[in-house]
Amino acid sequence: MNVRVRFAPSPTGYLHVGGLRTALYNYLFAKNQGGKCILRIEDTDRTRLVENAQANLIKSLRWAGIEFDESPEIGGDYGPYIQSERFDLYKKYGMQLIENGTAYIALDTSEELDAMRERQQKAGIAPKYDRTVMRNEFTLGKEETQRLIDNGATYCIRLKVPANEEIRFNDLIRGPVVVTGRDVDDQILLKSDGFPTYHLANVVDDHLMAITHVIRGEEWLPSTPKHVLLYQAFGWECPLFAHLPLLLNKDKSKLSKRQGSVAVEDFAAQGYFKEAFVNFIALLGWNPTADREIFTFQELCDTFNLEKVNKSGAVFDTQKLDWMNGQYLRSLPLDYLVELLKPELANYDYAEVCDKYLGEVINLLKERITFLKDVLTFGNYMFEKPKEYEPTYIAKVWKDNTTTIITPLIDALRSADDFLHDTTHDITMKYVDANGLKLKDVIHPLRLMITGKSVGAGMFETMAVLGKDECIERLDYFIKTKS
RNA sequence: GGUCCCAUAGACUAAUGGUUAGGUCACCAGCCUUUCACGCUGGCAGUAGGGGUUCAAAUCCCCUUGGGAUCACCA
Numbered sequence: 158m159n160v161r162v163r164f165a166p167s168p169t170g171y172l173h174v175g176g177l178r179t180a181l182y183n184y185l186f187a188k189n190q191g192g193k194c195i196l197r198i199e200d201t202d203r204t205r206l207v208e209n210a211q212a213n214l215i216k217s218l219r220w221a222g223i224e225f226d227e228s229p230e231i232g233g234d235y236g237p238y239i240q241s242e243r244f245d246l247y248k249k250y251g252m253q254l255i256e257n258g259t260a261y262i263a264l265d266t267s268e269e270l271d272a273m274r275e276r277q278q279k280a281g282i283a284p285k286y287d288r289t290v291m292r293n294e295f296t297l298g299k300e301e302t303q304r305l306i307d308n309g310a311t312y313c314i315r316l317k318v319p320a321n322e323e324i325r326f327n328d329l330i331r332g333p334v335v336v337t338g339r340d341v342d343d344q345i346l347l348k349s350d351g352f353p354t355y356h357l358a359n360v361v362d363d364h365l366m367a368i369t370h371v372i373r374g375e376e377w378l379p380s381t382p383k384h385v386l387l388y389q390a391f392g393w394e395c396p397l398f399a400h401l402p403l404l405l406n407k408d409k410s411k412l413s414k415r416q417g418s419v420a421v422e423d424f425a426a427q428g429y430f431k432e433a434f435v436n437f438i439a440l441l442g443w444n445p446t447a448d449r450e451i452f453t454f455q456e457l458c459d460t461f462n463l464e465k466v467n468k469s470g471a472v473f474d475t476q477k478l479d480w481m482n483g484q485y486l487r488s489l490p491l492d493y494l495v496e497l498l499k500p501e502l503a504n505y506d507y508a509e510v511c512d513k514y515l516g517e518v519i520n521l522l523k524e525r526i527t528f529l530k531d532v533l534t535f536g537n538y539m540f541e542k543p544k545e546y547e548p549t550y551i552a553k554v555w556k557d558n559t560t561t562i563i564t565p566l567i568d569a570l571r572s573a574d575d576f577l578h579d580t581t582h583d584i585t586m587k588y589v590d591a592n593g594l595k596l597k598d599v600i601h602p603l604r605l606m607i608t609g610k611s612v613g614a615g616m617f618e619t620m621a622v623l624g625k626d627e628c629i630e631r632l633d634y635f636i637k638t639k640s
Numbered sequence: 641g642g643u644c645c646c647a648u649a650g651a652c653u654a655a656u657g658g659u660u661a662g663g664u665c666a667c668c669a670g671c672c673u674u675u676c677a678c679g680c681u682g683g684c685a686g687u688a689g690g691g692g693u694u695c696a697a698a699u700c701c702c703c704u705u706g707g708g709a710u711c712a713c714c715a
Binding site: 165166167169199200201202204205263265267270274278281282283284285311313315328331334335336337339340341342345347348349350352354355356359374375376377378379380381382400402403405407409410411437440441442444446447448449450467468469470471472473474476477478479480481483487522523524525526550554596597600601603604610611612613614615616617 | 641642643644645646647650651652653654655662663664665666673674675676677678679707708709710711712713714715
């Protein structure tokens with residue numbers, strides 16, 4: 158089969174984490190099958206237009222490494238790829254259904270519909286459009302309906318759902334699903350503003366764009382019978398459906414903005430590597446193997462399959478993501494990290510540093526931080542002299558006799574030929590041994606004087622990166638002013 | 641409430657009728673040590689409950705319970 162899948166977001170202004178996973182699975186499936194992945198913008202709701210939404214969407218998708226084979230940007234043989242630019246099409250197909258009797262015209266106002274639902278709620282029955290009592294071509298008659306329209310009445314087109322028919326489809330992830338027509342609402346297909354609803358536009362476009370697999374979130378499962386009915390009404394072959402398990406908040410409800418960040422760009426801004434983020438997201442609801450967590454993008458493409466997608470929802474918990482980010486921080490190539498970190502430097506008024514130095518600092522600190530940019534905060538002392546010294550650390554390591562103990566060591570370091578790890582280490586050990594001291598008696602004071610902080614990388618490694626001049630300067634300054 | 645979907649530890653998951661139910665995060669302990677980490681070793685912790693089918697059930701069936709989605713001229 159010539160696989161064609163699509164990611165069809167509505168332009169809400171940002172890419173939702175759940176959207177990214179849907180896009181990712183579509184993309185991975187297409188790549189794995191040697192098929193095409195299409196981006197289609199579903200902007201039929203004219204009341205919810207957001208500026209730059211499409212650009213933001215594509216930017217986040219691109220950040221994640223998802224590039225489409227056909228899209229509004231690059232075009233393709235099945236365009237346009239924006240539904241508002243396909244406006245005329247939907248009306249034509251809607252009318253086709255009127256003609257073949259699978260859809261009908263309705264004239265109800267929203268007030269009338271609200272009243273109907275209220276009545277039904279009161280009566281304790283499920284709200285559903287009642288074709289037999291509302292204002293439509295069945296109750297009014299075709300002629301009267303036409304007359305009203307000619308006089309300027311607004312109308313919409315609804316799907317005529319057969320009440321006693323069983324609607325079946327086979328979900329690739331969930332297996333066979335059956336519902337009876339009685340439980341399916343007469344869905345509006347064309348709104349009174351002439352725009353199609355999602356359901357019509359989606360089915361028409363998926364057919365016209367030769368989509369073979371509809372891979373989307375589970376929230377679409379309840380409306381899939383309507384789509385199946387639509388394919389039947391048109392006499393078109395149904396694509397295969399795969400409904401992905403939901404991404405969940407900690408309280409197991411559908412992942413939403415109300416309970417924290419859900420925009421992909423926010424996670425990018427927080428400093429997550431795209432490699433880690435995509436890896437993590439991919440493994441929420443799908444797992445290729447029992448004993449591995451870290452996968453390259455290529456490996457995800459190579460191993461992805463729909464059969465191993467889970468049925469149950471997955472809580473989006475960033476704890477493991479943080480760990481994964483650390484794993485990537487430790488394994489990504491240094492020059493790549495340097496390039497990523499360089500722009501961040503502009504946010505600090507540190508003296509200018511060269512790539513080589515930045516790389517050395519990253520190497521020095523990457524094992525004790527989660528985000529690359531922590532290098533600049535956790536390791537601020539690598540870029541500027543300490544502005545303050547942790548009071549509790551001073552109290553702990555700086556005793557009455559510390560100045561006496563440490564001064565000769567500083568002098569010994571001052572006369573060192575270089576500040577390589579082994580050099581300073583040997584000097585310090587020699588001094589410690591000769592004076593019956595322990596290493597920790599001097600290493601903590603050194604750390605305090607040079608970094609101002611109680612935590613950091615190995616002290617000799619740190620000094621090697623900072624260099625002799627800088628270290629001696631800091632040591633002298635501390636002795637002169639603080640001791 | 642109707643309809644539909646789902647159910648392995650706190651979280652992500654593996655085990656598609658036969659394993660002492662495996663791995664990862666988190667948590668705890670130990671080792672390493674120069675603080676904090678990394679790393680290594682070990683530990684805590686799970687098949688929602690009840691019935692069936694079977695020599696054998698996390699796995700298949702039924703019921704219960706629990707959770708979720710959805711019921712717009714939104715997508």
